[in-house]
Amino acid sequence: MLKNRIIPCLDVKDGRVVKGINFINLKDAGDPVEQAKIYSDGGADEICLLDISASNENRDTIYEVVEKTSKKCFVPLTVGGGVRSVEDINKLLNCGADKVSINTAAVKNPKVILESSRKFGSQCIVVAIDAKKSKKSWEIFTHGGKISTGIDALEFALEMEKFGAGELLVTSMDKDGTQSGYDIDLVKKISSSVNIPIIASGGVGSLDHLVDGIKSGASAVLAASIFHYGSYSINEAKKYLASKNIPVRI
């Protein structure tokens, strides 16, 4: 049977790993290549590298990081942050990324998703949805959560599925960095509406939060801080999920 994936995420800025609280107050915490290797050796089902400075600053450092990481990690590698064009996607794939996650560009120009999924296959196109609660629904934000768009998150998710996205990485901007758990309603709403897999993201502070994410319909759960600062190892997380009858690869 298909197992639920645990995906540690490394936020990378200028080639170094950082993890922010609500995307501000960054703390330096290491070399991404070494971190990724520790995660893959520890049983991570996939590794996500997110270039968080990418939308605004020089991002060539990420290519080198991806290239080095992909030579050491033999589990899927997803890379996102500041991906603007089909050419950017091509470059990341050539550096060794297995999937590319696209956020701002997918909102600004959805055709990038259509074109890239046709060119490279849906299997490597992940659309990152950064959503914030607004009354009864959720609104899409871009540029690392800084810019509001007025676009409804659910409608956008359905459109991206139609355009060929292979997966959706759903991040709650209200929860990200708070360690208070995923936005469960958001995960439920989107995962029950689309037929492609959902990766839940934003807000994990405990192992129970991972359980909640899967129980809400996510195929995979992404977390950064709880793994990064050593609160839990990947293996501990998997054992905990298994103890809650959630199928994981151990």
Added chain:
Amino acid sequence: MKVTIVDYNSGNISSVINSFNAVAGKKVNIKITSDLNKIKSSDKIVLPGQGSFKSCIDSLRNISGLVETLGEFAISNKKPLLGICVGLQMFADIGYEETETKGLGWIAGKVSKINSLSGKFKLPHIGWNQINIVKKSKIFKGIENNSHMYFVHSYEFIPNDTNVISATTNYSSKIVCSIEKENIFGTQFHPEKSDKIGLKIIDNFINL
């Protein structure tokens, strides 16, 4: 020994290259090319494939003489060939992704969409799933039954002759995930992304 990974401009093959380079010892020469002469002089061929069945077949046919050269290598000369993902699917007679497309016809059968049972099973089938080994295969040496492999696909290869199937995986039904027919090997999963156990399969293929 020369192992050639066929580079036919279809999808991302850097992970395949990285994994073979990581496994290959000094005696193994890994080449990445679509040069027909280099393919002919290889001892083993790896045929990767990402994207749709149609786009992969189109890309293969775009390189003049490539399909014939691969056929000569695998069918006439019976030298070892490993197809990965769509690389395996292309062995079939026909594929139904995007539009009906003729395959290489090396192993009789078709490639059709996985039955999602009305959305109960999400597609693509992405992630780690266990393989049920149904026959002894040379590339499974040292691989335990029920090992986890990494999958990402929405279409499945359905061979006419079930004797070629070496492993299946459960996702809405029993999906063929590995085949062995004489010198022809194929995996629907990605050994290059299946951690140490996947690298073992690559090692087994190199050491055939």
